[in-house]
Structure formats: structure tokens, C-alpha cells
Amino acid sequence: MTVTDPCTADQQPEPTTLAEACDLVHTPDLDISEDGMFGTYGGAHLPPQLAGPMREVAEAYAEARQDPEFYAEYARLLRDFVGRPSPLTPLERLSDELGGARIVLKREDLNHTGAHKINHCVGEALLAKRMGKTSLIAETGAGQHGVALATAAALVGLDCEIHMGAVDIAKQHPNVVRMRLLGTKVVSVEREGRSLKEAVDSAFAVYAANPEKYLFAIGSVVGPHPFPTIVRDFQAVVGRESRRQIVERYGRLPDAVIACVGGGSNAMGAFTAYLDDSDVRLIGVEPGGRSQAKGEHAMTMGKGVPGMLHGMSTLVLQDEEGTPDPVHSIASGLDYPGVGPQHARFKELGRVEYVAEDDAAVLDAFQRLSRTEGIVPALESSHAVAHALRIAPRLPKEQMLLVNLSGRGDKDVDYVAEKLGITGDADEVVH
Incomplete structure (x- = not known):
């Protein structure tokens, strides 16, 4: 199979915004809908107290996505730091x-x-800084997202709190130590299955109680809109x-x-x-x-x-x-x-x-x-x-x-x- 696109990768113009970077290879399934739907999937199904904070994140990201200065800093950190x-x-x-x-x-x-996790963690940390947040909060399973977010938080000068299932803490001890060395608070989640799903539940509960302080820096293309889009774009x-x-x-x-x-x-x-x-x-x-x-x-x-x-x-x-x-x-x-x-x-x-x-x-x-x-x-x-x-x-x-x-x-x-x-x-x- 040969490349059918006459414009090879090295001939494509360098993007100046994250939106342009994501549009280099366009498909309708990458379009961002206002409600974050991919066909019948997606959306933001949230309790009333989280509707406002999620809207704030979506609006801030939509602006950052079109901002050349935001993209230039992100691209620089991917090159020089990652x-x-x-x-x-x-x-x-x-x-x-x-x-x-x-x-x-x-x-x-x-x-x-x-791991790949640092790609979106750097972006999320820059977005949190742009929004005036003082702390990042997230879940982690294997600890790779937790370590990456702890690293990005230290890089830009934010606090960080990571929730992790007790089962995963036992399996991934080296990553727990790394997060703590980076200055991050690690919370062990002991309820029910004591793994990734429970870690997400726990972190979301803390975020819901204080959305002015935190940006929930979710670790995958999951969760309410706009997080599946944010993580996808950075990855x-x-x-x-x-x-x-x-x-x-x-x-x-x-x-x-x-x-x-x-x-x-x-x-x-x-x-x-x-x-x-x-x-x-x-x-x-x-x-x-x-x-x-x-x-x-x-x-x-x-x-x-x-x-x-x-x-x-x-x-x-x-x-x-x-x-x-x-x-x-x-x-x-x-x-x-x-x-x-x-x-x-x-x-x-x-x-x-x-x-x-x-x-x-x-x-x-x-x-x-x-x-x-x-x-x-x-x-x-x-x-x-x-x-x-x-x-x-x-x-x-x-x-x-x-x-x-x-x-x-x-x-x-x-x-x-x-x-x-x-x-x-x-x-x-x-x-």
C-alpha cells in the first residue's frame, strides 16, 4: 500500500494552533459538537453542581485550542521536556x-x-494554569497517569492529588513512591473493587466539592464532555x-x-x-x-x-x-x-x-x-x-x-x- 495523499508529511505546513494540528488529518468523527456527542455516545450527564464547572472547562479549552501562544508553549514542552x-x-x-x-x-x-500519558498531562496542566486553578486532581490505575500528572504539576507549579485503588497501590509501589517524591498527595481508595473505577469515583467526589480549586485532569478519553475531546486532541x-x-x-x-x-x-x-x-x-x-x-x-x-x-x-x-x-x-x-x-x-x-x-x-x-x-x-x-x-x-x-x-x-x-x-x-x- 502506498500513500495516496500527494502532500507528504514533511510538506504539510506547520500548525500554529492545536485546532490546526488536529485538523491536519481530518475526519468528521473528529469534529467537536457542542454537547460532546459521538453519534449516540458521549455527552455530559452530571449532577447540577458540576454543570457549571464543566461548562467553564469546555469554554476555556475551546479558547486555548485556537490560541497560538498556548499551542507554542505546549509544543515547546513536548519537544524540550517530554x-x-x-x-x-x-x-x-x-x-x-x-x-x-x-x-x-x-x-x-x-x-x-x-508512557504516552505525559502528552495530555502537560496540556491539562497548562490549561489549569490558564484557568487560574491551584491544583490538579485525577485518578490513576497503573500509576503512569498519576506520575505524568505529578510531573506536569511540578513543572508548572501546581499542587496535585492522585486517587488510586488500594489493589493498584500494592501492585504499582514504585509509581506511588515517584508520585510522592514529586510532591503529590496520593489517596488510597479502599471501597468496593479498590481499583480504577473506584479511584475515578473518589477523585470526582473531591472535585465536585471544590471545583474552584481543582481541574479534574482525567487520565483517558473518558468522562463527561469536554474531557474525551481534550485528551484525544493532546494524544x-x-x-x-x-x-x-x-x-x-x-x-x-x-x-x-x-x-x-x-x-x-x-x-x-x-x-x-x-x-x-x-x-x-x-x-x-x-x-x-x-x-x-x-x-x-x-x-x-x-x-x-x-x-x-x-x-x-x-x-x-x-x-x-x-x-x-x-x-x-x-x-x-x-x-x-x-x-x-x-x-x-x-x-x-x-x-x-x-x-x-x-x-x-x-x-x-x-x-x-x-x-x-x-x-x-x-x-x-x-x-x-x-x-x-x-x-x-x-x-x-x-x-x-x-x-x-x-x-x-x-x-x-x-x-x-x-x-x-x-x-x-x-x-x-x-x-
């Missing part, structure tokens, strides 16, 4: 071993703080970069773009630049967990039904009364019973394929990428790697799979070692 553009890495040895399609990684794991840099890079290096577009999906921010960032390229498959990989029994997975796209969650209309894993189901994933950042409303719209349109990989396949992918290519991936990202490993051998060698490696696995090393029975002891002792 370290963008993140590189492409072809997996030569692993692709040779598989014997099928070639696999190329988009290395979001090499960003400062180790769209991933796809814009990869499209430019892959055209410059290979003279063509990839045959497929693959990314993990929990709430869906890294996948949205990876997919948006390719939505109008009908020959490029877009594949979102959900957590298949331990089994397909209720509470043993987080396959929202595969098994969810329309419902309401955290101020948005979307697909939800829930019971007959509308109560969200318990969920499980080996990756803390993916154990969420909902999904971003734009992803629900993509499924409805059939533009994105949503599949699942289970915990065993994810652990195998984690090890194979580490040992074959010297890259230790986050367990979240390992879902996308696992699916690439599954389908690459079935595809012709001339095909190319672009995998968004959304984060690095430093945070997961202790947990994976425990799961695999790997100790910190030496293999051999010499006296």
Missing part, C-alpha cells in the same frame, strides 16, 4: 523469528515519565508523528495500527491520523483477563452494553440494574468497566476492530519482547504486542504492523517477577 518526537523501532529479530509481517513500534515508552500527536515518520522511512503507510484499549487514550492517539485511510486496519486490543466469566476480564467492547458511567454515555460492563461489573486485568491501567465514547462510536461504525488478549498471552509477549529485542514493555502495551505476535505469522512478509508501545515496564517488573517465580538472586555465585 522528548518528542518519540522514535520508531523496527523489531528485526522478532519479525524474523515470526516469519510473517514486519512489526514496527512507536516508542511512547521513551517519553519522559515512561493525537502520536498518530501525526508516526504517520510522518513511517512515510519518510518506508514511503508508505502501515497495513495495520495496533494499540491496547482500556479507557482508550493511547489507542485514540495512535488511530486518529489514519481514520480516513481505509486500507489501514485499526485494531484495539482489550484485556481478556483470566477467562470470559464475569469479573474475570475487562472486555468492554466485546461484552459491554450501552449505559452511563462517570458522566458519559458509552459501552459499559454492567448488570441488569445498570451497576458496573467487577473487572480484572493483569494490567492495572486497563481494568475499567467502560471505554471512551468515541471508541464506542468507532465500533458502531465498524472502523476499528476490537479484539482481546488474555493474561497468559500478555505475559508471554512481555517476556518475548524483553528477551528478543531488549525492550521491557508495560503490561498494558503488552496486550498490543501480544496481538501483533498472534497475527504477524499469518500475514505476508511485505505487510507492516505498527504497534503503539504506550509505556515501559519498569513499574511491572516486580509484579511480573512474582508471577513468574523469578527472584533477585544471582544465577551463579563465584567465590
